[in-house]
Amino acid sequence: MKDKRPAPERDLNLTPPCVILDRPQLADNIGAVARVMANFGLHELRLVAPRDGWPQERAWSMSSGANWPLDEAKVFATVADAIADLKHVYATTARPRETQLPIVTPRGCADTLYRDAHNHTKTGLLFGAERAGLETSDIALCQGIITIPVDPHFQSLNLAQAVNIVLYEWRLQVLDAPKPEFTQNMHAPADxxxxxxxxxxxxxxxxxxxxxxxxxxxxxxxxxxxxxxxxxxxxxxxxxxxxxxxxxxxxxxxxxxxxxxxxxxxxxx
Amino acid sequence: MKDKRPAPERDLNLTPPCVILDRPQLADNIGAVARVMANFGLHELRLVAPRDGWPQERAWSMSSGANWPLDEAKVFATVADAIADLKHVYATTARPRETQLPIVTPRGCADTLYRDAHNHTKTGLLFGAERAGLETSDIALCQGIITIPVDPHFQSLNLAQAVNIVLYEWRLQVLDAPKPEFTQNMHAPADxxxxxxxxxxxxxxxxxxxxxxxxxxxxxxxxxxxxxxxxxxxxxxxxxxxxxxxxxxxxxxxxxxxxxxxxxxxxxx
Known part of the structure; x- marks a missing residue:
């Protein structure tokens, strides 16, 4: 099987995060997300119950040639199914619910994502539906919340734009990071x-x-x-x-x- | 006239950058850019020769209610006209041409943008057309080049996504910055x-x-x-x-x- 990781991830031997879209409504946005993933070197896309089914041709036409995340996208019925084999999942939401999960910025989580990638601890980045966002019960399955610092007076961030910011920070972390010598003194968390x-x-x-x-x-x-x-x-x-x-x-x-x-x-x- | 700046920019009394789109092709993208501007607290949009004329209703329908940058967008015939009253303009391009302009990352320019905003030195962020990008002659009118660190194997970044990244870094800078005491020992550059x-x-x-x-x-x-x-x-x-x-x-x-x-x-x- 061809190694789809771009050069820095491959050279650093990273296990990069996957992107999970919960109940995405518009194929346009799924395509736009695939394009952003390609821009920032990620390839594994998971879809939870896409509203209009899957595959949808329009996603491919909106991806500007970033077909590979779409070609191999996996579909799941629930968020729990989609994250079953992962060890750490961040939920992205503009309005963090009252919960005892740590809330971090995209920049703040990049370091953790990188460390996990380096230790082959498989992580996921979960994004909610266009208008509805994430269910609180699905957020409760995650280990952290990412909040993008948008203006409180206009928080309505497009789905692909939210993915864009988080993956941009991932990419910067990969590019900036010297090969780290993390001490792996803990056992990996369970799936x-x-x-x-x-x-x-x-x-x-x-x-x-x-x-x-x-x-x-x-x-x-x-x-x-x-x-x-x-x-x-x-x-x-x-x-x-x-x-x-x-x-x-x-x-x-x-x-x-x-x-x-x-x-x-x-x-x- | 109502002060359109969001709270941090107003409190810090900043003169924020404007966003300039050179020959944008799709009204969808203009609307998406307006939305991103609202997300990150900017309001002044300038359009250079939009392909399909201006105004275009579709821009408003794509902005998710971020109407104010569109309502007051100004249209210009050339990039030179659009930047005439500015003092410092960054051109954003994925493929920096061979030129002697400084090339910076979105993060790298945020500090300079902030300093200029603090000193009321009016700046602009220039983005090229969807496929064509910027003309080298227009880049030559700018004082710096912003390059977004996308994967070299898939550089095709959507216009609104490029704006998104740059404005996100601007916003972080505004939020993170303590009120700086820049020494203003130089005269302002000419328009x-x-x-x-x-x-x-x-x-x-x-x-x-x-x-x-x-x-x-x-x-x-x-x-x-x-x-x-x-x-x-x-x-x-x-x-x-x-x-x-x-x-x-x-x-x-x-x-x-x-x-x-x-x-x-x-x-x-």
Missing amino acids: LNIVHGLYGQLEDELEKAGFFFPPEKKDSMVRNLRVALGRARFTEQEVRTFRGVVTALTKGRGKVLARRAETQEKDGD | LNIVHGLYGQLEDELEKAGFFFPPEKKDSMVRNLRVALGRARFTEQEVRTFRGVVTALTKGRGKVLARRAETQEKDGD
């Missing part, structure tokens, strides 16, 4: 689908336990949990540990002890 | 129409003198002269001085002396 498995287990159990009360608060309670856990960037081992924790907590300490005792009794025979 | 008057006089005289030989080299010779002189950022007084220089050189030292002698003779009577 997000693994983390989401933990969330699901936890929330199912909490549901059964009547934790989400009153019911109309459930969505925001879930989001707050996910955000708080997400910031921890669990490793796979830690996810396993915490799944065990949830199991232990729900099955009851007594049962675990009972089973252990039972096993020991057998072993003792 | 560019005054400088162009000097160029015209000089070139007319050189033409008469048979300087532009062979004739097919004339255009590039003119450009090289303008670029070299433009870097000096002459004050008005200096322009007057140099016009006098040209006159003196062309009328001949003898004649100047003769007239002076004549005058003195009269005075002596």
